[in-house]
């Protein structure tokens with residue numbers, strides 16, 4: 001048996017949570033349990049605690065234990081994608097419930113609200129959640145959930161988690177915070193009053209660009225989380241055992257990766273900010289960023305993701321991305337491999353500037369990244 005990981009520091013928890021020594025073999029690395037079904041006792045009981053792979057699986061349990069520990073939550077539910085995690089939480093609400101979400105919410109969430117959940121009966125308002133007065137004004141008697149994303153993708157806007165938690169709770173609403181960009185290494189929303197912390201585990205948690213997954217961690221058991229658990233197990237939005245295993249493996253190096261990526265992102269952001277071809281850099285670690293003070297209070301680092309506006313139009317930005325050699329032109333972030341992406345051509349119809357490029361800092365040497373950006377910007 002492993003010692004209770006929650007008694008240790010976060011770095012130690014990342015290595016040990018959810019990873020007991022296998023009682024059958026003594027293996028330190030857990031086996032992958034692919035079995036869809038588990039033997040019943042002669043009396044009809046389930047002596048091993050498992051029934052069927054959709055309702056429960058040892059690899060999923062291990063991952064959920066580890067994520068609940070890292071986020072200081074009571075329980076975690078994992079999903080087949082980050083989108084399925086947010087979607088399932090929203091689906092746990094009832095038709096005619098009202099939701100507040102950020103104006104610059106992750107594009108996929110905006111799409112699911114507009115195209116799936118509104119026709120199903122959910123009512124929503126998009127507001128600038130960095131503006132507390134706007135959040136207060138948008139709250140209604142039937143508001144059950146306020147969703148924030150901080151820092152946000154791809155604007156890197158910073159929302160004050162504690163202040164919005166207070167506003168939501170005064171209105172008897174839950175607060176869910178998408179913590180994908182910060183990861184629990186740099187920010188623990190539940191400790192700041194959020195009721196749920198959401199992750200696309202696809203990004204930093206799995207961390208190697210080889211898993212699509214999602215998670216919702218709850219601060220305490222409540223009716224919304226119980227409904228979410230039903231959607232996971234009866235609705236069947238579950239991740240595969242192998243994906244859980246890969247994500248749990250990724251967690252072991254999460255603190256080291258995220259701190260290295262954040263340190264390199266700070267260096268790159270400062271370098272870009274003084275470059276003559278750049279109009280603006282969006283990174284909460286820069287003192288001129290409008291969310292810098294709040295980020296300083298609620299984060300222990302500013303993360304590995306940044307965006308920048310190239311001087312000129314969409315073509316100018318596209319041309320910079322076209323010239324990178326080491327940094328791959330690809331979507332997503334949080335991998336060892338640095339990626340750059342022109343977002344406006346993906347998020348058609350949003351406020352994302354046509355000259356914005358989003359840059360995910362990987363684990364390459366920072367000087368190699370700067371050299372690549374330098375040649376791409378001066379080409």
Ligand SMILES: *Cc1c(COP(=O)(O)O)cnc(C)c1O
Nearest residue numbers: 081082083106153180200202213
């Ligand atoms: C990527 C992402 C998602 C969606 O995750 P998928 O695994 O791609 O479905 C949700 N929120 C944020 C902030 C993301 O970056």
